[in-house]
Amino acid sequence: MNAWLRPAACAAFALVALGLSACSGGGVGAAQGSAHAVAFVANSQGNSVSAYAIDPATGALTDIAGSPFAAGAAPLSVAVDTAGRFAYVTNPGIQKITAFAVNAATGALSAVPGSPFAAPGAAEVVAVSPSGTFAYATDPHDNTLIAYGINPGNGALSPVAGSPFADDGGPLDVAVDPSGKFAYSTNAAGNSVSAYTIDPSTGALTAVAGSPFAAGSSAQFLAIGPSGKFLYATNYTGNTVSAYQIDSATGALSALAGAPVATGAGPEVIAISPSGAFAYVANSGSNNVSAYAVNSTTGALTPVPGSPFAAGGLPIGVAVDPSGQFAYVTNAGANTISAYSINAANGALTPIAGSPLPAGAGPALIAVTALP
Numbered sequence: 001m002n003a004w005l006r007p008a009a010c011a012a013f014a015l016v017a018l019g020l021s022a023c024s025g026g027g028v029g030a031a032q033g034s035a036h037a038v039a040f041v042a043n044s045q046g047n048s049v050s051a052y053a054i055d056p057a058t059g060a061l062t063d064i065a066g067s068p069f070a071a072g073a074a075p076l077s078v079a080v081d082t083a084g085r086f087a088y089v090t091n092p093g094i095q096k097i098t099a100f101a102v103n104a105a106t107g108a109l110s111a112v113p114g115s116p117f118a119a120p121g122a123a124e125v126v127a128v129s130p131s132g133t134f135a136y137a138t139d140p141h142d143n144t145l146i147a148y149g150i151n152p153g154n155g156a157l158s159p160v161a162g163s164p165f166a167d168d169g170g171p172l173d174v175a176v177d178p179s180g181k182f183a184y185s186t187n188a189a190g191n192s193v194s195a196y197t198i199d200p201s202t203g204a205l206t207a208v209a210g211s212p213f214a215a216g217s218s219a220q221f222l223a224i225g226p227s228g229k230f231l232y233a234t235n236y237t238g239n240t241v242s243a244y245q246i247d248s249a250t251g252a253l254s255a256l257a258g259a260p261v262a263t264g265a266g267p268e269v270i271a272i273s274p275s276g277a278f279a280y281v282a283n284s285g286s287n288n289v290s291a292y293a294v295n296s297t298t299g300a301l302t303p304v305p306g307s308p309f310a311a312g313g314l315p316i317g318v319a320v321d322p323s324g325q326f327a328y329v330t331n332a333g334a335n336t337i338s339a340y341s342i343n344a345a346n347g348a349l350t351p352i353a354g355s356p357l358p359a360g361a362g363p364a365l366i367a368v369t370a371l372p
Contacts, residue, residue, distance in 0.1 A: 037322050038107035039368045040087055041330055041337065042075040043068060043360030049078060049089055049100075050360045051107055054368070059326035059339055059352045068360050069109040072098045072116050077125040077365040081132035084369040086112065086155035088135055092122040097137060097148075099155055104372045117157040119146055120164050125365070127183075129176045134160065134203035136183055140170040145185060145196075147203050160203040168194050168212045175222040175231075182251035186219040186233050187212060193219060193233050193244070195251050213253040215242045216260050223270040223279065230299035234267035234281055235260065241270060241281060241292075243299055261301045263290045264308050269365065271318045271327070278347035282315040282329050283308065289318065289329055289338075291347050304347040311338045312356045317366040330363040331356060337363065 036056040040049050048068035052061035072091040075098065080087045087109060089098040097119055099112035121139035123146055128135050135157060137146040144164035148157040169190020176183050176198070183196045183205060192212035196205040216235025219242070223232045231253060233242045240260035244253035266285025272278070272294065279301060281290040288308035292301035312331030315338070320327050327349060329338040336356035340349035 037368060037370045038064065038102075039319065039321075039328055039366060040078045040080065040109075041317070041359060041366045042071065042078045042089055042364045043362055044074050044076055044332070044364045045362030046360040047071060047073055047075065048360060049075060049087070049109065050363070051109060053107060054321050054326065056323065059321070059341055060354060061328075061337065061339060061357055064107045066108050069100070072096055075364070078367045079126045079128050079135070080367050080369040081128045081150070082130050083132055084372045085132070086128075086150070087367070088126050088128065088157075090123045090126050090137060091116065092124045095119045095122055097123055097126060097135075097157060099157060101155055102369075102371070107371060112155040114156050117148070120144075121146065125173045127174045127176055129198070129203075130178055130180045133180075134198065136174045136176065138167070138171040138174050138185055139164060140172055140188070143167050143170060145171060145174060145183070145205060147205060149203055162204050165196070165205040168192060172219070173221040175224050177224050177231075177246060177251070178226060178228040179248075182208070182246070184222055184224070184231060186215065186222055188218045188220060188236070191215055191217055191219055191235075193222070193231070193242070193253060195253060197251055208251045210252050213244065214255075216240045220267065221269045223272045225272050225276045225294065225299070226274060227276055227296070230256070230294070232270055232272070232279060232301075234263065234270050236266055236268070239263050239265055239267060241267065241301060243301060245299060256299050258300055261292070264288050268315070269317045271320050273320045273342065273347070274322055274324045278304065278342065280318050280320065280327055280349075282311065282318040284314050284316055284332075287311055287313060287315060289315065289327075289349065291349060293347055306348050309340070309349040312336045316364055319366045319368045321368050322370040326352070328366055328368065330359065330366050332362055332364060335359050335361060335363060337366075
């Protein structure tokens with residue numbers, strides 16, 4: 001995934017290494033009323049998070065009043081709890097996680113008490129457990145996963161006992177399965193995926209037997225289907241997606257037949273539609289998005305008609321809205337967001353009117369959520 005997010009064995013995180021030009025945030029108008037769903041984008045060069053309301057009919061993005069919101073130095077990733085109440089943003093360079101409460105009516109962000117929260121290392125990518133009880137962040141420099149408990153009342157973070165937990169080979173991304181029983185991380189330096197069981201009471205992590213599991217060259221980002229049966233990992237230098245079946249009892253991974261599957265050049269984030277029917281990969285090296293149909297029985301990926309679809313310069317992040325009608329891609333090299341409507345029958349992407357949309361400076365990763 002280029003030097004901007006490479007673990008210690010390859011290069012430290014530095015979006016500035018891309019030489020991206022600065023720009024003002026947003027620029028797509030301001031939403032004053034309530035929103036059906038919202039999107040949050042970490043602006044790595046703008047030290048902020050842009051917040052957008054998603055038009056439920058067209059998929060258009062509109063700046064939420066007050067956006068962009070200050071989010072600490074060089075924010076990289078953003079994650080929202082499944083209830084849409086709290087958002088967490090990583091600041092790797094200053095070893096912090098900035099936490100926000102999400103306004104249920106508007107999607108506006110306000111600081112959680114005590115934010116930002118210290119990380120024992122360069123927390124790069126963060127994920128929240130489905131219950132909203134725990135948050136996990138990767139530290140590729142120290143080869144650890146950082147674990148926090150989440151205060152259910154105000155969203156504040158507190159370290160889990162025993163954190164940080166040892167990981168393998170420069171963990172980059174982290175994901176929790178829909179059951180909340182297992183956590184997984186990609187190891188770009190180790191070309192593997194690590195698997196852990198989560199203690200439901202404490203949030204502590206214990207390595208699954210057989211972990212880490214082999215992946216492709218420079219494993220990057222993860223996605224787990226909504227059924228919890230299948231896991232996918234992009235391989236940046238391998239230009240592929242590895243695919244696995246998850247053992248529901250142990251969390252162990254077994255490679256799917258026919259995997260890995262070819263992507264475009266430099267695959268970054270992978271996102272799966274809420275129905276589990278389609279998967280999308282942002283290809284930073286070829287400036288496009290690969291789209292796949294997901295077999296609900298086998299988990300196999302099959303390219304959809306017309307794939308790959310054109311995106312902007314250096315596409316990094318991708319997310320699908322909660323309705324499954326729209327997909328959004330952050331273009332870090334162009335300071336834009338590509339927005340698409342999704343063909344419900346075959347998963348093909350069509351740019352919505354006005355796409356690509358202006359974004360903040362150095363848009364990195366994106367999260368979408370329905371408001372409570």
